[in-house]
Amino acid sequence: MIEKLLIANRGEIARRIMRSAHDMGIACVAVYSDPDASMPHVSDADVAVRLPGAAPADTYLRADLLVEAALRTGADAVHPGYGFLSEHADFARACEQAGLTFVGPPAEVIEAMGSKLAAKATMERAGVPVLPTVEVAVSEAAGAGAGEDGELARRAAELGWPVLVKASAGGGGRGMRVVTGPEGLGEALVSAAREATSAFGDGTVFLEPYVIRPRHIEVQILGDVHGTVVHLFERECSIQRRHQKIVEESPSPAVDAELRATLGVAAVTAAKAIGYVNAGTVEFLLLPDGRLAFLEVNTRLQVEHPVTEMVTGLDLVRQQLLVAEGRPLSANVLQAAVSGHAIEVRLYAEDPTQQWRPSAGRLHRFSSPEGPGLRIDSGVTTGSEVSTHYDPMLAKVIAHGPTRLEAARRLASALARAEIHGITTNRDLLVRILRHPEFLAGDIDTGFLERHDPAELGAPSASPEVEQRHAVAAALAAQAARRDQAGVLARMPSGWRNNPADLQHVSFTGGRGQVEVGYRFDRAGRLSAVTVDGAERPDIELVQCDHEAVVLAIGGVARRYGVHRVGPVSWVDGPDGSSSLEEVERFPAPGSQLAAGSLVAPLPGTVVGVRVAAGSTVAAGDVLLAIEAMKMEHEVRSPLAGLVSEVHVAAGDQVDAGRLLVVVDEVQEP
Numbered sequence: 001m002i003e004k005l006l007i008a009n010r011g012e013i014a015r016r017i018m019r020s021a022h023d024m025g026i027a028c029v030a031v032y033s034d035p036d037a038s039m040p041h042v043s044d045a046d047v048a049v050r051l052p053g054a055a056p057a058d059t060y061l062r063a064d065l066l067v068e069a070a071l072r073t074g075a076d077a078v079h080p081g082y083g084f085l086s087e088h089a090d091f092a093r094a095c096e097q098a099g100l101t102f103v104g105p106p107a108e109v110i111e112a113m114g115s116k117l118a119a120k121a122t123m124e125r126a127g128v129p130v131l132p133t134v135e136v137a138v139s140e141a142a143g144a145g146a147g148e149d150g151e152l153a154r155r156a157a158e159l160g161w162p163v164l165v166k167a168s169a170g171g172g173g174r175g176m177r178v179v180t181g182p183e184g185l186g187e188a189l190v191s192a193a194r195e196a197t198s199a200f201g202d203g204t205v206f207l208e209p210y211v212i213r214p215r216h217i218e219v220q221i222l223g224d225v226h227g228t229v230v231h232l233f234e235r236e237c238s239i240q241r242r243h244q245k246i247v248e249e250s251p252s253p254a255v256d257a258e259l260r261a262t263l264g265v266a267a268v269t270a271a272k273a274i275g276y277v278n279a280g281t282v283e284f285l286l287l288p289d290g291r292l293a294f295l296e297v298n299t300r301l302q303v304e305h306p307v308t309e310m311v312t313g314l315d316l317v318r319q320q321l322l323v324a325e326g327r328p329l330s331a332n333v334l335q336a337a338v339s340g341h342a343i344e345v346r347l348y349a350e351d352p353t354q355q356w357r358p359s360a361g362r363l364h365r366f367s368s369p370e371g372p373g374l375r376i377d378s379g380v381t382t383g384s385e386v387s388t389h390y391d392p393m394l395a396k397v398i399a400h401g402p403t404r405l406e407a408a409r410r411l412a413s414a415l416a417r418a419e420i421h422g423i424t425t426n427r428d429l430l431v432r433i434l435r436h437p438e439f440l441a442g443d444i445d446t447g448f449l450e451r452h453d454p455a456e457l458g459a460p461s462a463s464p465e466v467e468q469r470h471a472v473a474a475a476l477a478a479q480a481a482r483r484d485q486a487g488v489l490a491r492m493p494s495g496w497r498n499n500p501a502d503l504q505h506v507s508f509t510g511g512r513g514q515v516e517v518g519y520r521f522d523r524a525g526r527l528s529a530v531t532v533d534g535a536e537r538p539d540i541e542l543v544q545c546d547h548e549a550v551v552l553a554i555g556g557v558a559r560r561y562g563v564h565r566v567g568p569v570s571w572v573d574g575p576d577g578s579s580s581l582e583e584v585e586r587f588p589a590p591g592s593q594l595a596a597g598s599l600v601a602p603l604p605g606t607v608v609g610v611r612v613a614a615g616s617t618v619a620a621g622d623v624l625l626a627i628e629a630m631k632m633e634h635e636v637r638s639p640l641a642g643l644v645s646e647v648h649v650a651a652g653d654q655v656d657a658g659r660l661l662v663v664v665d666e667v668q669e670p
């Protein structure tokens with residue numbers, strides 16, 4: 001019997017595991033790095049242990065510290081969650097050697113599947129279909145011999161261009177690059193190996209054919225220590241960005257009863273071939289011609305496990321703990337069936353309109369609607385600080401319904417009504433995906449976001465007209481706040497003048513550009529005039545106003561807007577969308593304007609490679625340097641053709657957002 005469980009993870013997965021463990025009467029131990037000291041998973045636990053370390057991103061990778069923390073707190077079991085050490089055989093072995101129950105498969109199974117290359121060979125021997133593979137030697141991954149006429153380029157051509165460079169260890173899209181021809185192979189290998197080393201501690205990469213428009217289908221498996229293995233149906237995970245899933249659902253709209261049976265047999269065959277125990281996932285590509293191809297076995301719980309839980313009624317974390325205690329799979333597992341449809345989206349702190357640039361900072365407000373068929377697994381709450389050290393996922397939002405359409409509508413509505421203030425997220429992109437005709441028709445594949453511009457799907461939910469209304473609401477809420485705080489003449493409207501013709505003006509910068517609002521109150525405190533960008537708006541009437549809520553009647557239709565202001569920024573949530581509006585500084589601080597051609601860091605992170613020096617000639621679009629943040633590399637490219645006049649950083653430098661990196665002087669054509 002497990003009495004106390006150490007969770008070797010953070011964020012939403014740690015909170016998710018605690019929820020089931022506490023329901024079973026199991027005490028929980030949290031671990032945390034210094035940046036995570038005030039995060040919710042720490043306060044949710046019964047006790048918590050600080051993991052020391054100079055590099056916060058590496059603290060959760062210290063198996064010795066995790067085992068020592070478990071022993072020091074009297075824990076008798078360890079749950080690895082996902083990511084970090086969850087698929088490291090050495091960690092599972094260290095737990096077992098310390099007398100701790102590892103909630104997952106045996107170390108030997110993890111080891112067998114830890115290398116995608118070895119896993120593909122095992123599956124091929126078991127009769128599970130796989131894609132052809134080209135192994136890459138260490139010297140080739142460093143770029144040696146990977147030129148256009150090299151042996152590796154020849155072997156890649158035999159696969160057929162384009163090819164996919166993949167990391168043999170880990171997953172989540174890290175260490176993956178699409179290469180369309182031999183000229184880009186060397187650079188892709190170096191970049192992928194570097195990212196894989198950073199993320200997984202193993203830079204081994206390989207090549208396989210890049211399949212155009214496949215579907216990504218995976219099967220949940222569960223095995224006990226008595227040799228019983230079952231599948232719990234499939235999940236569709238085809239909508240991805242950077243080869244990482246962002247929308248998942250169960251069942252798949254592309255899978256009929258016959259294909260579901262084929263997938264189940266293949267998954268169970270794969271599991272039995274390696275003696276699988278506990279929860280895991282077997283991933284496949286469903287090719288356009290209907291063939292299946294094995295991808296990998298994830299020897300852990302998956303991010304998207306809630307959709308399986310919602311359609312089967314099973315608690316997979318509970319099942320993991322029962323299996324770890326030696327229990328046989330129960331009748332409700334063996335007889336599980338699919339009921340209804342469930343869809344999950346991953347809410348990320350990132351900007352889809354800026355090449356998925358991560359966003360960091362304080363969440364000033366974080367709330368989502370609750371109700372039947374809705375679930376949110378979150379690692380953050382209002383006030384949480386989102387750092388650049390870890391994956392940018394804030395939460396998973398899941399909806400269940402009798403049909404796929406109802407689940408999609410319920411989820412889109414919940415996301416649209418959520419209040420997420422303080423950082424940029426992919427919320428608007430997710431809402432548009434869920435409402436997109438192709439998605440609703442089930443016509444999805446891994447190329448969905450290549451066919452549909454993320455910058456368009458991720459654009460602010462508020463149209464220019466709606467953002468103007470939001471600016472009016474923000475301006476009126478701000479004046480109400482100033483009126484409430486006034487020490488004298490508190491009953492007088494903010495900005496009231498003896499000359500009734502004067503308007504008070506305020507300008508905001510939002511997602512759609514700059515908006516200037518003018519307004520005037522009469523002696524009775526009634527709004528008597530409104531202008532937007534200089535144009536009179538007699539159709540806008542003020543019904544109710546305080547510093548947190550404004551009701552505007554526009555053309556006779558009343559709409560309520562919630563307004564939350566922190567410093568110069570107002571977040572406005574209403575029935576027609578949400579906006580983030582920053583009040584324009586009327587008198588910019590001296591020296592705040594950078595010279596033309598100055599490129600600044602788009603986010604905090606670590607410089608991992610500088611490709612230019614002072615005096616370098618660059619073309620528009622050339623990569624100047626790369627910054628690693630949230631375990632992903634982000635390229636900084638030149639916006640113009642010119643000459644590099646200044647380089648202010650070197651590889652290894654830590655930079656804050658806004659730090660000057662490089663200056664490029666434009667070269668005029670003669």
